[in-house]
Amino acid sequence: MSVVESDHRTRPRALPQALRAAVNSDRAVVWGLWLAWLLACVPIIFVPVLPAVDYPDHLARIYILAHGMQIPGYAQFYHPHWALLPNLAFDLAMVPLAKIMPVTLAGQLFLSFVFGLTIYGGARLNRALLGKWSWLALIPALLIYNRILAYGFINFLFGLGLILLALAFHVEQKKSSVGKRLAIESLFMIGLFASHLVALALYVFCALAYDLSGWIAEKSGKNEILKDLAVVCAPFFILLAAFVFVSPTTGEASKAEFRPFLQRLRLLHLTLQTGQGMWDTLFGSLIVLFIGWLLLAKKVRLAPRMVICLVGLTALFLVCPTGFKQAMNVDTRIPLVLTIVGFSMLVPSEGFKGTAVGACLLALLGFRAATTAIHYNAWDERQEEVLADLRQVPAGSILLVTRHKDSHAFDAVAWNPPLMHLGCLLLLERPILSDDLFTIPTQQPLLKNGPYANIDLTAKVGGTRARDMQDFGREAAAESLKLGLQNTPEYVFYVRAKGPVKLPPELTPVVVRTGYAIYKVNPMALASDNNFTLPSNEIKEEHIAGEIERWSGSN
Numbered sequence: 001m002s003v004v005e006s007d008h009r010t011r012p013r014a015l016p017q018a019l020r021a022a023v024n025s026d027r028a029v030v031w032g033l034w035l036a037w038l039l040a041c042v043p044i045i046f047v048p049v050l051p052a053v054d055y056p057d058h059l060a061r062i063y064i065l066a067h068g069m070q071i072p073g074y075a076q077f078y079h080p081h082w083a084l085l086p087n088l089a090f091d092l093a094m095v096p097l098a099k100i101m102p103v104t105l106a107g108q109l110f111l112s113f114v115f116g117l118t119i120y121g122g123a124r125l126n127r128a129l130l131g132k133w134s135w136l137a138l139i140p141a142l143l144i145y146n147r148i149l150a151y152g153f154i155n156f157l158f159g160l161g162l163i164l165l166a167l168a169f170h171v172e173q174k175k176s177s178v179g180k181r182l183a184i185e186s187l188f189m190i191g192l193f194a195s196h197l198v199a200l201a202l203y204v205f206c207a208l209a210y211d212l213s214g215w216i217a218e219k220s221g222k223n224e225i226l227k228d229l230a231v232v233c234a235p236f237f238i239l240l241a242a243f244v245f246v247s248p249t250t251g252e253a254s255k256a257e258f259r260p261f262l263q264r265l266r267l268l269h270l271t272l273q274t275g276q277g278m279w280d281t282l283f284g285s286l287i288v289l290f291i292g293w294l295l296l297a298k299k300v301r302l303a304p305r306m307v308i309c310l311v312g313l314t315a316l317f318l319v320c321p322t323g324f325k326q327a328m329n330v331d332t333r334i335p336l337v338l339t340i341v342g343f344s345m346l347v348p349s350e351g352f353k354g355t356a357v358g359a360c361l362l363a364l365l366g367f368r369a370a371t372t373a374i375h376y377n378a379w380d381e382r383q384e385e386v387l388a389d390l391r392q393v394p395a396g397s398i399l400l401v402t403r404h405k406d407s408h409a410f411d412a413v414a415w416n417p418p419l420m421h422l423g424c425l426l427l428l429e430r431p432i433l434s435d436d437l438f439t440i441p442t443q444q445p446l447l448k449n450g451p452y453a454n455i456d457l458t459a460k461v462g463g464t465r466a467r468d469m470q471d472f473g474r475e476a477a478a479e480s481l482k483l484g485l486q487n488t489p490e491y492v493f494y495v496r497a498k499g500p501v502k503l504p505p506e507l508t509p510v511v512v513r514t515g516y517a518i519y520k521v522n523p524m525a526l527a528s529d530n531n532f533t534l535p536s537n538e539i540k541e542e543h544i545a546g547e548i549e550r551w552s553g554s555n
Contacts, residue, residue: 029133032358033123036141039365040115043145043372048104049425050111051275051379051417053410054152057438058090059103060424061446065091066098073395073431078439081447084247086197087155091445103428114158115144118340121164125344128171129303135358136300139343140164141365142287143272145372148336150274150412156333159199162191163206163337164344170207170232171305174214178227186235193239197249198330200239202337205316207232209309217305249442259322259331271335273412275379279371286364291346299352306345313338379417386422389511389518393491395430398452399423400476400521403495405462407515419516423493433488451483461494469494473507473521480523490521505529 044050049059068074090110097106122140127133148157166188173181185207192200211228214220220228243249272284294300302310317334348354393399401423408414424434433452436459438444447453457476458465466472473492480486492507494517501517503509505525511518 026133029123029135029137029358032135032138032362033119033141035362036138036365037116037119039362039369040119040141040144041112042369043376044108044111046373047376047380048108049380049383050107050149050152051376051383052150052152053418053420054438055107055154055421056424057421057436058152058154059107060427060434060437061439061444062091062094062098062106063103063428065095065446066103068431071431074427075449076396077431077433077449077452078437078446079449080445081441082445083441084242085443085445086193086200086243086247086249087195087443088445089158089191089195090154092194111154114154114161117161118144118157118164121161121168122340122344124168125164125171125341126347128168129306129345130347134348134352135354135361136346136348138358138361138365139291139346140340142361142368143336143340143343145272145274145368146336147270147273147412148333150418151329151332151410153196153329153333156196156199159192159195160337160340162188162195163199163203164340166192166203167206167210167341167344170210178231181231182234185231189235189239193243197243198333200236202313202316202334204232204236205312206309206341209312210305213305213308247442257322261318264318264331267332268335270412271339274372274375275412275415275417276371276375279375283364283368283371286367290360290364291343294346294357298349299357300346301349302342303345303347306341310338310342310345313341382417383422383425386419386513386516387425389513389516390423390426390493391429392510392518393423393426393432394489395432397489397491398433398455398485399426399435400455400457400490400492401434401436401495402457402459402461402466402472402492404497405460406497407495409495419495451485454483455479462497469501469507469519470504473504473519474526474529476521477506477523477526480521481526486523490523492519492521493517494519 049056064074064078065080068078069080093110094103094106097109119138119141123133123137126137126140130136148160166185169184169188173184189200189203192203208229211225211232215225215228272287273280291300313334317331317338320331320334322329322331390399401420403409403420409418409420421436424437426432427434427437433448435455435457437446439447439453441447448455457472457479460466461469461472466475476490476492480488480490491510494501496514496516503519506522506529507519508522509517510520
């Protein structure tokens with residue numbers, strides 16, 4: 001009787017232990033990663049176009065590359081120009097997909113894959129450093145919605161996922177044969193080169209920093225060090241040589257620009273800004289409190305082998321150029337890499353309770369997914385309203401795009417939603433020349449044709465070149481005459497700041513809304529505009545005067 005009673009009393013205590021073991025098992029963590037990926041995808045499922053600054057631009061380019069040469073009208077303005085470029089991942093994956101499905105659906109699938117790659121890459125790196133799965137592997141997933149995504153730097157985000165996964169394999173394959181390691185490193189570096197040159201450079205930096213930690217800890221000999229260097233550096237220098245001698249992007253390195261130090265530090269604070277205002281701030285605060293508690297309570301610690309990597313990335317961020325010629329925002333990308341690698345290197349200490357940490361992480365992910373989905377749906381409605389106005393621009397037109405310097409067009413804290421490149425979405429419906437479509441020969445495999453490639457108008461009103469819309473409108477009309485485009489309908493999509501806008505005779509309002517306006521350009525009005533002056537020497541006044549006389553006489 002006592003034995004039965006004893007067994008009966010012990011069973012309830014055994015069940016929670018079994019449950020805790022199940023919750024903390026490898027399988028449970030893997031299921032948690034699947035759930036994290038599904039939560040991350042929720043905001044983009046019902047939004048055809050990601051409300052990010054550059055994303056409409058990327059979609060339009062893919063659509064033209066996939067269909068433009070078969071649909072009448074597009075070939076008038078654009079032509080493909082494939083070359084060895086270091087940021088083709090999105091184009092290489094999306095163009096085949098866009099041939100068999102709507103380009104917006106292809107974009108959603110690619111973004112879902114990027115989210116999965118980043119979540120799994122961060123988790124796999126954590127597992128490689130720890131030697132087993134842990135609920136801490138979910139922490140990098142907290143950074144899926146970030147400032148780089150808000151800008152629409154999709155190629156770099158693909159590269160970020162590859163950086164994490166490549167680092168995981170770099171750690172795991174440390175004891176493998178040189179041939180196997182070299183093959184794995186080469187494959188990853190080719191993928192990184194195709195995604196973004198900065199991603200490739202950051203991976204090589206992180207891999208060598210990890211190896212340096214190992215050399216110091218293990219007191220490695222000369223032969224081991226040379227093998228490790230060869231495995232990482234050989235494929236990197238081969239790709240670098242191909243880039244220098246073959247790629248048209250090489251010239252981008254000719255001019256470096258640097259950001260003021262205080263502005264650079266602000267980039268760290270903005271890593272999680274996606275345009276959600278207080279919700280971004282609240283989410284960031286919750287992450288800081290949660291991870292701060294784990295560290296202060298000594299529930300987690302940093303993986304020792306990655307400390308040099310973390311310190312090195314911090315130093316690199318502080319000295320890195322802002323950009324090279326037309327390749328800008330290089331330093332903007334590093335804080336995200338620094339943070340997500342730092343999150344990946346958190347490993348359990350004594351007293352770590354995986355069940356509670358896993359529940360908190362999934363709750364934070366759910367919160368982020370919910371607020372982002374709400375904002376994305378509201379922004380999608382706003383994008384549709386703007387696009388409805390833009391549809392007044394007929395096929396065969398030129399659409400010029402500019403913004404007021406105080407319009408917050410690139411400020412992730414202020415937009416609702418970003419409007420700057422929404423005009424590119426018209427290209428999914430009709431052939432036009434959208435002047436802000438990315439067609440830089442050193443960066444994209446799509447170029448403008450003939451005289452359209454020579455359109456050179458400032459993207460910012462309120463500077464020395466275009467002090468206001470009167471300057472911009474007059475210069476747009478003058479350039480239209482100069483390039484012989486006066487018979488092509490021409491419009492301006494202007495992202496406004498608050499306050500009235502003074503227009504010259506060369507601009508006629510088509511739509512005026514809060515935040516933006518659409519104007520029609522009338523080049524011939526320049527002939528009777530006695531107040532015409534240009535604040536720059538980009539277009540010579542005597543040449544313009546000749547063009548005005550010429551086109552006035554012929555019309």
